[in-house]
Amino acid sequence: MSLMDILSIVIPSTMLWAAPLIFTALGGTFSERSGVVNIGLEGLMVIGAFTAIVFNLTFAHVFGEMTPWVSLLAAMVIGGLFSVIHAVASITFRADQTVSGVAINLLAVGVSLFLVKFIYDKGQTDIIQKGFSKVDIPLLSDIPIIGKIFFSNTYYTSYVAIIVAIIAWYVIFKTPFGLRLRSVGEHPMAADTMGINVTRIRYIAVILSGALGGIGGGIYAQSITSDFSHSTISGQGFMALAAMIFGKWHPLGAMGAALFFGFAQSLSIIGSSLPFLENIPNVYLLAAPYVLTILALTGFIGRADAPKASGVPYIKGSR
Amino acid sequence: MSSRMKNIIVPVLAVLLGIIVGTIIMLVTGYDAGAAFIALWDGAFGDIYYTGETIRQITPYILAGLAVGFAFKTGLFNIGVEGQLLVGWLAAVWVGVAFELPKVIHLPLAVLAAAVAGALWAFIPGLLKAKFRVHEVIVTIMMNYVALHVVNHVIRTVLSNKSDRTADIYASASLRSPFLEGLTDYSRLHWGIIVALICVIIMWFILEKTSRGYELKAVGFNQHASEYAGMNVKSNIILSMVISGAFAGLAGAMEGLGTFGYQSISGGFTGVGFDGIAVALLGGNTPIGIVLAAILFGSLKVGALNMPLEAGVPNELVDIIIALIVFFVAASYMIRIFIDRIGKKGAK
Numbered sequence: 001m002s003l004m005d006i007l008s009i010v011i012p013s014t015m016l017w018a019a020p021l022i023f024t025a026l027g028g029t030f031s032e033r034s035g036v037v038n039i040g041l042e043g044l045m046v047i048g049a050f051t052a053i054v055f056n057l058t059f060a061h062v063f064g065e066m067t068p069w070v071s072l073l074a075a076m077v078i079g080g081l082f083s084v085i086h087a088v089a090s091i092t093f094r095a096d097q098t099v100s101g102v103a104i105n106l107l108a109v110g111v112s113l114f115l116v117k118f119i120y121d122k123g124q125t126d127i128i129q130k131g132f133s134k135v136d137i138p139l140l141s142d143i144p145i146i147g148k149i150f151f152s153n154t155y156y157t158s159y160v161a162i163i164v165a166i167i168a169w170y171v172i173f174k175t176p177f178g179l180r181l182r183s184v185g186e187h188p189m190a191a192d193t194m195g196i197n198v199t200r201i202r203y204i205a206v207i208l209s210g211a212l213g214g215i216g217g218g219i220y221a222q223s224i225t226s227d228f229s230h231s232t233i234s235g236q237g238f239m240a241l242a243a244m245i246f247g248k249w250h251p252l253g254a255m256g257a258a259l260f261f262g263f264a265q266s267l268s269i270i271g272s273s274l275p276f277l278e279n280i281p282n283v284y285l286l287a288a289p290y291v292l293t294i295l296a297l298t299g300f301i302g303r304a305d306a307p308k309a310s311g312v313p314y315i316k317g318s319r
Numbered sequence: 320m321s322s323r324m325k326n327i328i329v330p331v332l333a334v335l336l337g338i339i340v341g342t343i344i345m346l347v348t349g350y351d352a353g354a355a356f357i358a359l360w361d362g363a364f365g366d367i368y369y370t371g372e373t374i375r376q377i378t379p380y381i382l383a384g385l386a387v388g389f390a391f392k393t394g395l396f397n398i399g400v401e402g403q404l405l406v407g408w409l410a411a412v413w414v415g416v417a418f419e420l421p422k423v424i425h426l427p428l429a430v431l432a433a434a435v436a437g438a439l440w441a442f443i444p445g446l447l448k449a450k451f452r453v454h455e456v457i458v459t460i461m462m463n464y465v466a467l468h469v470v471n472h473v474i475r476t477v478l479s480n481k482s483d484r485t486a487d488i489y490a491s492a493s494l495r496s497p498f499l500e501g502l503t504d505y506s507r508l509h510w511g512i513i514v515a516l517i518c519v520i521i522m523w524f525i526l527e528k529t530s531r532g533y534e535l536k537a538v539g540f541n542q543h544a545s546e547y548a549g550m551n552v553k554s555n556i557i558l559s560m561v562i563s564g565a566f567a568g569l570a571g572a573m574e575g576l577g578t579f580g581y582q583s584i585s586g587g588f589t590g591v592g593f594d595g596i597a598v599a600l601l602g603g604n605t606p607i608g609i610v611l612a613a614i615l616f617g618s619l620k621v622g623a624l625n626m627p628l629e630a631g632v633p634n635e636l637v638d639i640i641i642a643l644i645v646f647f648v649a650a651s652y653m654i655r656i657f658i659d660r661i662g663k664k665g666a667k
Contacts, residue, residue: 039398039460085646093650098396098456102596103646110638117633118348234587235467238460245457283472290461294443297453306454 006274007149010263012134013270015158018262020045020220022161024240025247025254026168027212032249033172034205035185035309037097040086040104041213042237047082048075048217050112053228054119056128067130072218079214080207082108087206091199094313105237113230124229132157132223157219164212165255172251181205185307188314198314216240239265242293249307261289329654330601330608333647334615341640345632354630359637362625363618369625371503374512375578377617379404381515382570383595384613385522386437386563388604390455392526393559394539399444399459400567401592402466403437407568409470410436411575412582413478415488425491430514430572437568438561440466445560449553455560463588471584484583494577509577516610518566523606525562535559567592594620597645616641 024041031038038044052068052075060067085107089100116125132155140151172178183191184201192198217233225232243261247253267274268285345352363373383400390397397403411433420428444458478485494509502508526532537545538555546552570591575582598616602608623637647654 037456039456089646089650094652095646095649098398099596099600099645099649102398102593103642103649106593106597106638106642106645110635110642114344114633114635114639117627117635231586235464238464241457242461281472281476283468286468287465290464294447294453294458294461297457298447298451 004145004148008152009270009274010266011149012152012154013266014259014263016155016223016262017265018259019155019158019161019223020216020236021240021243021258021261022165022216022255023219024213024216024237025243025258026165026251027209027216028241028244029168029172029247029249029251029254030181030205030212031209032244032310033185033307034181034202035188035307035312035314036087036090036202036206037101037311038083038086038206038209039098039101039238039241040083040108041101041209041241042233042235043101043105043108044079044083044210044213045217045220045237045240046105046108046112046233048079048214049221049225049232050116050217050228051075051078051214052218053125053128053221053232054115056130056222057126060128060130065130068132068222071222072215075214075218076211077214079217080211083206083210083213084203086210087203090313091202091206094315097311097313109230112228116228125227127226128222131226132219155223157223161219162255165251168251182307184314185309188309188312192314192316202314213237213240239289242289245306246289246293246296248296248305264288325655325658326603328658329651330603330612330648332654333601333644333651336647337640337644340643341636344639345636350632350636351630355626355632355636358626358629358632359619359622361622361629363622365625366504367502368504368506369621371499371506371508373618373621374503375506375508376621377613378509378511378515378577379570379573379591380594380598380613380617381610382518382566382573383591384598384602384609385518385606386566386570386592387595387599388602388606388609389522389526389566390559390563391599391604392539393535393555394542395445395448395556395559395563396456397441397444397459397560397563397567398456398596399441399462399466399564399592400570400595401588401590402459402463403440403564403567404571404574404589404592405466405470406440407433407437407571408575408582409473409571410568411492411572412485412488413473415492415576415580416478416486419489419491422491425489426494426576429488429492429576430569433568433572433575434565435568437571438565441560441564441567442557445557445564448560449556463592467585467588470582474582474584478582485581487580488576492576493580494573495580507578509573511573511577514569514573518569519606519610522566526606531558567595570595594641597641600645600648 024045028038028041052071055074056067056071063070086100086104089095090097134153137151141147180196180201184198188198220236221228221232239261243257244254246257264285268282342352345355362369364370386400387397411429414429414432444455444462447453447458448455474485475481494511496510499508526536534550534555538552542552594616598609598612602612619637623634626632626634
């Protein structure tokens with residue numbers, strides 16, 4: 001097996017696994033940059049996956065080939081709406097943000113499985129017929145070497161994820177909104193003094209995280225599992241959280257980390273078919289993202305520091 | 320209204336609100352709410368067999384609740400109970416299958432192994448928090464997944480020959496009891512409930528009757544004041560995590576030595592660790608509160624299994640109610656303000 005063959009297997013697979021992580025990690029970045037810890041990302045992905053699959057199954061005959069994309073929009077909207085619960089609890093009611101995130105995770109699994117049984121009268125949905133499928137991207141896949149490695153047998157969603165990461169970087173670091181977002185996350189009192197509506201910015205950020213998490217779940221369900229059951233989303237949300245931290249709360253960093261974690265995940269699945277990896281137990285690959293995140297937090301791989309006001313409810317007038 | 324009174328009313332209101340919203344969900348989706356709650360009650364207490372199963376489920380909930388609650392007392396949020404539980408389960412089963420010893424030695428050894436394994440797993444986030452000021456929430460979440468994959472790997476390669484479960488433990492390490500099983504119409508009730516209740520007393524004793532416990536609580540209230548008073552904040556943080564992890568490991572031992580008698584590989588978590596957060600939160604992190612909350616959640620979980628059979632309502636409804644209860648306790652700011660308003664009106 002030549003290097004070329006290996007790359008043309010590994011890279012598309014990496015990008016397939018990374019796309020949901022990128023979206024969800026970006027969601028986490030928005031939320032935490034505004035000072036709201038969101039460990040409910042897992043639950044938001046569950047809601048996104050559930051919505052996308054149900055929408056897809058219901059409307060496949062209406063939208064035809066466009067179904068997965070429209071389903072993704074539905075997942076985005078419902079994910080955004082669901083995250084309002086977290087926003088109300090942690091911003092308005094000053095709940096412990098970690099606890100509220102745990103409640104989101106429990107609630108998402110409960111609600112989505114309850115509704116699956118309510119709608120379909122069984123524990124899991126049927127397999128969707130119109131999922132995201134592998135494509136050779138026109139024109140780009142004709143480029144010699146690069147075309148075969150990066151643009152053949154791949155998914156459009158992976159490229160959308162990378163583009164959205166770049167947009168997120170632009171929004172957070174180059175626009176007035178981004179500056180406000182970051183200031184609210186670092187020093188809400190100072191931001192408030194300057195006339196920034198802390199509550200409003202935080203609400204927007206949390207809803208954005210819900211929308212992006214919903215998209216992440218929707219992509220995962222429609223390109224990897226193709227149905228929805230209790231085990232559809234099992235830890236991807238927490239892995240996205242890890243990617244966000246490993247990427248040091250920076251959109252492009254989060255994207256890089258998500259790609260790397262996607263690489264580790266895909267190797268743990270396709271590794272047995274690659275010549276130099278078949279003897280490595282895949283426990284190392286499976287555990288690698290989490291171990292690396294712990295090391296990054298500890299400072300062994302460049303210290304990762306959270307936004308200063310992250311996790312602290314803002315109470316007007318208190319010092 | 321006294322704050323003590325409020326501490327009791329808030330969780331009670333949260334439970335009521337959770338049940339009310341759960342009822343609304345059933346009404347909206349057209350399920351028979353009355354039949355669902357009757358089925359829930361029957362499924363938890365309607366028969367001596369179900370009661371046995373309920374008590375069996377309460378056992379790990381108490382221990383998981385103690386684990387979360389103990390760390391909370393020192394101001395630490397241990398979301399890693401799930402992972403500590405898995406390594407505790409593994410350690411207990413490992414000792415259980417590795418050798419045959421007289422019961423008086425083997426059983427305590429297996430239980431102890433679980434506590435030590437859980438404690439070691441929690442020692443890492445404790446150490447990182449104390450030495451590097453790394454937030455324990457993230458580290459414990461990551462350690463959960465490391466535990467999941469490592470435990471699966473050990474089961475597959477060390478404790479079995481590429482099989483998906485370990486062998487059954489020797490009877491000498493088992494918590495099973497023919498007496499309790501006979502008493503409850505052959506449910507899986509085992510002696511673990513005694514272990515759990517002993518741990519409740521241990522938590523109460525450490526926190527209320529020892530100077531170490533006083534220090535742990537002081538660090539939870541105010542780290543800087545504790546340091547100024549000459550307490551070693553770092554060692555208290557590590558100790559709190561270690562004790563918390565030991566409780567979590569014991570919860571794993573209950574599953575490994577009592578309920579199942581083996582461990583199988585799994586793609587996800589048991590959920591007991593996350594439910595432990597709900598238990599501790601609702602119980603106000605006090606030993607007696609944790610027992611009461613564990614009884615409530617244990618009954619809900621076991622009773623729920625009867626809901627699809629008897630009332631045709633999906634058992635996930637109970638998961639929704641539990642999540643809502645956590646949510647309402649977390650957002651108790653709202654409930655407290657509400658109580659204050661009512662209290663003021665009454666005073667006029």
